Amino acid sequence: MNEFTFEDIASAQNMEQSFSVTVTQEMMRDFLKITGDSNPMHVDVGYAKQNGFPSCLVYGLLTTSFYSTLAGVYLPGKYCLLQEVSTQFAKPVFIGDILTVSGKVAETQETFKRIIIKARITNQDGKTVNRATITAGVLK
Amino acid sequence: MTREEVFEKLNEVFRDVFDDEDIKVAESTNADDIEDWDSLSHINLVVAVEKEFGIKFSMGETQKMKNVGEMVDIILERTK
Numbered sequence: 264m265n266e267f268t269f270e271d272i273a274s275a276q277n278m279e280q281s282f283s284v285t286v287t288q289e290m291m292r293d294f295l296k297i298t299g300d301s302n303p304m305h306v307d308v309g310y311a312k313q314n315g316f317p318s319c320l321v322y323g324l325l326t327t328s329f330y331s332t333l334a335g336v337y338l339p340g341k342y343c344l345l346q347e348v349s350t351q352f353a354k355p356v357f358i359g360d361i362l363t364v365s366g367k368v369a370e371t372q373e374t375f376k377r378i379i380i381k382a383r384i385t386n387q388d389g390k391t392v393n394r395a396t397i398t399a400g401v402l403k
Numbered sequence: 404m405t406r407e408e409v410f411e412k413l414n415e416v417f418r419d420v421f422d423d424e425d426i427k428v429a430e431s432t433n434a435d436d437i438e439d440w441d442s443l444s445h446i447n448l449v450v451a452v453e454k455e456f457g458i459k460f461s462m463g464e465t466q467k468m469k470n471v472g473e474m475v476d477i478i479l480e481r482t483k
Contacts, residue, residue: 346443346446347443372450372453373459374449374450374453374459374460374461374462374465375446375449375450375462375465377446377450
């Protein structure tokens with residue numbers, strides 16, 4: 264886990280961090296169990312195909328949950344206090360997709376030790392599947 | 404900048420931060436008067452005010468300000 268302080272980030276030029284993750288069937292099952300979102304687009308392959316998709320769509324909020332990891336583990340890491348995530352679901356994500364989650368510091372706000380991160384998630388084909396603006400406090 | 408001009412600009416900032424075109428702040432306006440004025444929106448507000456007026460508040464000032472009038476006092480002092 265990274266332990267970047269506000270000063271570390273403010274003194275760097277647009278610090279960037281990224282990591283990769285593969286979406287699995289087990290993640291989909293766990294997400295269903297946690298949220299109770301049983302919409303057929305996420306659990307019924309036949310229904311997804313009827314609607315023009317090759318298989319079930321991964322929950323959009325499962326994909327965006329990786330922003331929690333981006334902020335809480337990578338940028339800034341340990342001293343993160345997540346305040347806001349504004350996101351756009353640009354393209355569908357499917358089970359087995361390899362996602363790269365990346366973030367770049369766009370702004371630092373000194374008074375409250377807060378950072379604004381421009382983030383995106385791309386798939387194995389390099390296509391952006393999600394964009395976000397993340398606001399996080401930095402405790403140290 | 405006159406006190407009235409600061410209030411005019413502040414009204415725009417408040418309307419933007421709280422997404423409410425009907426907000427009109429006065430000297431005595433405080434967090435009790437605006438429903439969504441919580442600790443997170445207070446941070447958003449202070450940052451927006453800093454950007455609008457090109458000033459910086461100290462952490463102590465952001466905690467001590469009791470109402471909009473006190474915020475205006477600081478803005479006028481910093482923009483002299």
